[in-house]
Amino acid sequence: MEYKKVAFNFKDIQEYQHDILIAELAEIGFDTFEDTANGFDAFIIANQFKETALNEVLIGFGDELQYTYEVIAIEPQNWNEEWEKNFSPLIINEDCYVRATFHEHHPQYKYEIVIDPKMAFGTGHHQTTTMMMLYILEADMQDKVVLDMGAGTGILGILASKRGAKEIVAIDNDEVCYRSAIENATLNEITNLTSLCGSKETIPSVDFDIILANINRNILLDQISSYASVLKEKGTIFFSGFYEDPDLDMIKAHCAKFNLTYVDHKKIGDWVAAQFLKG
């Protein structure tokens, strides 16, 4: 997935202006923001970036804001190269071992997952993936029908399968991830995972027992109603890809509109994962 970064520099931006601007940028598709010394960087999927929309937002501030900005294309990262350079096998909760094809096989672990990430996200090392894996390890997965939304490498669906899930539908809107999930399922001899390329409109009309979605706050807010409509009564959703403040409260409030009740959440570093129950 190609991204663009818009690097903003401000002269004396007030906190309330900073918050309003971020909220308005989120409305036009920016999904991640990182504060910098003199402003912040805002990230957007490259083909969603429209400079006219950005300028309309900025014009709305009139003379209140003095700023400069620069639009920078972010090269798609070759996660595989990065991973091979830096990756060591990962152990989660003592019984789950994630390794690459070039690492040694260790049969003593109850759940061994082999991942070849190529350009897809999902090796278990990112805090959001780790927390989702912890939820999967704690949950009852036996015979469950699972949706893995924003599947990346397919790591979450693969773990769900190894924990006894009956059927997994993995969906990603990135063609590379869609193929990566198929390849990784094969590497792990998983035969009950179907990988689909698409987004919320691709979700099949199946009654899911469990939904896994590690994406980002804005996409989750946009897709929660679709998840709620295919989740069984008393089914569970595990979300990640967002921060505690203000994202968790926004997600809780939106879930409540669709009869999804907050159960609990985990936090590692700045990242959060949360569990909701239908009903």
Ligand SMILES: C[S@@+](CC[C@H](N)C(=O)[O-])C[C@H]1O[C@@H](n2cnc3c(N)ncnc32)[C@H](O)[C@@H]1O
């Ligand atoms: C943070 S990664 C998570 C990957 C993996 N599930 C994990 O937990 O490590 C988010 C994934 O969501 C996918 N994605 C982003 N927007 C999406 C959308 N609208 N519909 C489906 N997938 C999306 C991205 O391509 C990416 O692979």
